[in-house]
Amino acid sequence: MKRLGIVSLLALIAVACVRREPDPFPTGDEAAGWVKGRGRTFPASELWRYVDGDAERYLQAGIERTVTAEYRYRGQFEAVADVHIMRSPEAARRIFASEPAAGSRPVEAGEAGRSYGPSLTFHRGRYFVRLVAYEESAEAAEALRALAAAIDRRIQVARR
Numbered sequence: 001m002k003r004l005g006i007v008s009l010l011a012l013i014a015v016a017c018v019r020r021e022p023d024p025f026p027t028g029d030e031a032a033g034w035v036k037g038r039g040r041t042f043p044a045s046e047l048w049r050y051v052d053g054d055a056e057r058y059l060q061a062g063i064e065r066t067v068t069a070e071y072r073y074r075g076q077f078e079a080v081a082d083v084h085i086m087r088s089p090e091a092a093r094r095i096f097a098s099e100p101a102a103g104s105r106p107v108e109a110g111e112a113g114r115s116y117g118p119s120l121t122f123h124r125g126r127y128f129v130r131l132v133a134y135e136e137s138a139e140a141a142e143a144l145r146a147l148a149a150a151i152d153r154r155i156q157v158a159r160r
Helices: 002-017 044-049 055-061 089-098 138-159
Strands: 034-043 063-073 077-086 112-115 119-124 127-133
Touching: 034 044, 034 138, 044 055, 044 063, 055 063, 055 089, 063 138, 077 089, 077 138, 089 119, 089 127, 112 138, 119 138, 127 138
Parallel strands: none
Antiparallel strands: 034 063, 063 077, 077 127, 112 119, 119 127
16 A cells, blocks of 8 residues: 555656646737637647648657647737747757748847748747748738747746
């Protein structure tokens, strides 16, 4: 009986010590105007189900998993936010650097960021983030920058 108690205690300690990745997706007031919808997670071995045709590039760079969430902006348009959690900051930089810079503008998000109008990418630490709005307008681009800033704040808190 005493052994069972010790084993149970060790199991509880092990569960408590497992590093859980905080949710990088803002809700409510954290991202003004954005409402978070369905989220999904794809481990590296299942990334091909989500990133059709491009999963190998992420695998070669060193991805651990991808978390994604759907968003709706003030009932006007939808977007998706992908947070690729890499093994290292260098892996996230490598993926960011492999993205074409042509036609983009720098944005203040993460350690480096680019806006392509209806899409935006940035990296911070071991995170590579891609946001895509399903509308091309100045308002959508501005709203994506606000969502990127909110995700970046959550990532910075998670890194502490």
